[in-house]
Amino acid sequence: MASEQFQSCIEACYACAATCDNCAASCLQEEDVKMMARCIALDIDCAQICRLAAAYMARGSEMSTSLCQLCAEVCEACGNECAKHQMGHCQACAQACLRCAEECRRMSTAA
Amino acid sequence: MASEQFQSCIEACYACAATCDNCAASCLQEEDVKMMARCIALDIDCAQICRLAAAYMARGSEMSTSLCQLCAEVCEACGNECAKHQMGHCQACAQACLRCAEECRRMSTAA
Amino acid sequence: MASEQFQSCIEACYACAATCDNCAASCLQEEDVKMMARCIALDIDCAQICRLAAAYMARGSEMSTSLCQLCAEVCEACGNECAKHQMGHCQACAQACLRCAEECRRMSTAA
Amino acid sequence: MASEQFQSCIEACYACAATCDNCAASCLQEEDVKMMARCIALDIDCAQICRLAAAYMARGSEMSTSLCQLCAEVCEACGNECAKHQMGHCQACAQACLRCAEECRRMSTAA
Numbered sequence: 001m002a003s004e005q006f007q008s009c010i011e012a013c014y015a016c017a018a019t020c021d022n023c024a025a026s027c028l029q030e031e032d033v034k035m036m037a038r039c040i041a042l043d044i045d046c047a048q049i050c051r052l053a054a055a056y057m058a059r060g061s062e063m064s065t066s067l068c069q070l071c072a073e074v075c076e077a078c079g080n081e082c083a084k085h086q087m088g089h090c091q092a093c094a095q096a097c098l099r100c101a102e103e104c105r106r107m108s109t110a111a
Numbered sequence: 112m113a114s115e116q117f118q119s120c121i122e123a124c125y126a127c128a129a130t131c132d133n134c135a136a137s138c139l140q141e142e143d144v145k146m147m148a149r150c151i152a153l154d155i156d157c158a159q160i161c162r163l164a165a166a167y168m169a170r171g172s173e174m175s176t177s178l179c180q181l182c183a184e185v186c187e188a189c190g191n192e193c194a195k196h197q198m199g200h201c202q203a204c205a206q207a208c209l210r211c212a213e214e215c216r217r218m219s220t221a222a
Numbered sequence: 223m224a225s226e227q228f229q230s231c232i233e234a235c236y237a238c239a240a241t242c243d244n245c246a247a248s249c250l251q252e253e254d255v256k257m258m259a260r261c262i263a264l265d266i267d268c269a270q271i272c273r274l275a276a277a278y279m280a281r282g283s284e285m286s287t288s289l290c291q292l293c294a295e296v297c298e299a300c301g302n303e304c305a306k307h308q309m310g311h312c313q314a315c316a317q318a319c320l321r322c323a324e325e326c327r328r329m330s331t332a333a
Numbered sequence: 334m335a336s337e338q339f340q341s342c343i344e345a346c347y348a349c350a351a352t353c354d355n356c357a358a359s360c361l362q363e364e365d366v367k368m369m370a371r372c373i374a375l376d377i378d379c380a381q382i383c384r385l386a387a388a389y390m391a392r393g394s395e396m397s398t399s400l401c402q403l404c405a406e407v408c409e410a411c412g413n414e415c416a417k418h419q420m421g422h423c424q425a426c427a428q429a430c431l432r433c434a435e436e437c438r439r440m441s442t443a444a
Contacts, residue, residue: 010129014165017165017169018121018169021165021169024170025169025171025263028259028262028263029259033256033259040262041250041395042395044266044392045389045392045394048385048388049396049400051162051166052381052382054128054132055132055158058129058130058136058158059132059133059374059377060133060136061136061378062375063378063403063407066403066406067382070399070403073396073399074396077396135377139370139373139374140370142367144367144370145366148366151361152358152361153284155281155357155377156281156283159274160274160285160289163270163274166270167267170266170267172263172267173263173299174271174295174296174299178292181285181289184285185285236347236351236387239387239391240343240347240391243387243391243392244391244392244393246392247391269388269391273384273388276347277350277380277384280350280351280352280355280358280380282355282358
């Protein structure tokens with residue numbers, strides 16, 4: 001499988017995407033949604049770029065490295081915002097984002 | 112996690128997406144690419160709708176059921192095409208598509 | 223261009239996606255975000271499936287018809303929700319969704 | 334509309350995505366598909382990142398600038414590859430990619 005070398009990064013990206021999507025939907029159900037506005041916005045940004053990074057890697061795209069570098073930045077922005085909120089979905093999302101940022105960083109410097 | 116009940120279907124969708132993306136890229140490197148044209152086209156279709164289905168489920172979207180039903184159809188079309196080709200990437204893709212079709216079918220009838 | 227016959231539907235899908243994305247972000251800035259939760263959720267669903275439908279059509283995918291049929295349903299659900307809210311971004315979104323639903327319906331019955 | 338300032342860039346992105354998707358599908362129908370492999374791969378990369386950039390801009394995402402910068406690079410890579418091939422779909426795609434690269438470059442330096 002051409003994408004074997006990226007396997008753990010692809011998995012981290014998809015895990016992060018699922019956690020961000022769940023966090024966005026859960027934030028929308030919170031009592032004080034207004035406080036979660038930036039978290040929701042970054043969750044959607046992050047879920048989408050994680051899916052794109054995974055797609056590029058799985059196809060062995062020549063642009064994978066650059067995309068993973070940017071994906072790491074979005075994951076960090078999202079993870080830092082999530083970390084400010086005490087809800088379980090935000091804390092879980094902060095962790096998934098941090099892990100994905102690390103994988104993307106490693107991938108973009110190794111390639 | 113709001114999306115816990117969909118967890119195995121989400122994972123099957125993302126696993127299928129990664130396998131389809133890999134299959135598309137591998138088909139493009141085959142000696143006889145022309146023979147793989149429909150496989151490549153369906154791989155891309157399938158990877159994209161699998162990612163969308165996973166996103167809908169992880170957000171607990173009210174449209175998840177309908178989308179998973181259609182996703183199952185695309186997975187079957189892609190899996191059946193892949194099954195015709197003897198390359199490892201096509202055989203692996205046929206299996207991932209079949210598994211994802213089953214998960215999506217179960218999800219869309221259970222919901 | 224293989225996708226010429228779908229041109230007006232592709233354009234309606236992308237216009238709808240942009241309007242839904244804008245509506246989601248604008249709803250997140252409203253004073254009473256809680257009231258907009260379902261609108262935001264459907265905006266994201268709708269923007270994503272519109273982009274996928276446009277991609278399928280532009281590639282002349284054999285699954286375009288089925289996807290446009292479902293896309294029309296999501297557009298209607300989103301448009302009906304948006305129509306309930308008086309803000310300009312919601313009213314504009316309701317119109318774009320309705321127009322896209324019509325185009326997708328026409329496309330899926332004509333094909 | 335919050336995304337008005339990005340309107341021409343959003344439109345260029347979606348126009349580029351549609352042209353790339355069409356080019357990918359048309360390349361797959363060419364007699365010598367093998368020669369088109371890199372063009373097809375970059376077409377898919379480019380269509381996907383253009384859609385993501387358009388989504389980010391329409392939502393007024395804080396990460397729009399960085400994404401548009403990368404999108405410009407992918408558009409250039411794709412446009413340069415397309416420009417090598419004489420088919421109408423490749424020449425049209427080269428033009429759409431170049432135009433989108435310019436819009437994204439302008440957007441990412443202006444912001």
